[in-house]
Amino acid sequence: MKDNFPNFSDKARDILEGKCKLREVDDFRALLCADCAFYHHGEEENEECSCFLLLKFLLERKAFDLQRVLDELQ
Numbered sequence: 001m002k003d004n005f006p007n008f009s010d011k012a013r014d015i016l017e018g019k020c021k022l023r024e025v026d027d028f029r030a031l032l033c034a035d036c037a038f039y040h041h042g043e044e045e046n047e048e049c050s051c052f053l054l055l056k057f058l059l060e061r062k063a064f065d066l067q068r069v070l071d072e073l074q
């Protein structure tokens with residue numbers, strides 16, 4: 001399963017290790033969108049799908065446990 005989300009896994013690990021933070025919408029895109037087939041890196045045409053908005057909401061409220069998700073992806 002992890003192989004399906006390599007960018008998510010790398011970014012989540014960086015966040016957990018304190019190498020980067022989730023501040024701007026582009027930070028959330030790097031975590032949640034980089035493995036998506038519909039993602040266009042650096043382009044303004046990116047929409048915000050309901051899954052992105054839901055996960056962003058949960059992350060902002062500390063209700064999405066990155067470590068647990070990483071563990072499940074192993």
Ligand code: SF4
Binds near residue numbers: 039048
């Ligand atoms: S917002 Fe949703 S559809 Fe768009 S790139 Fe991100 S995950 Fe994919």
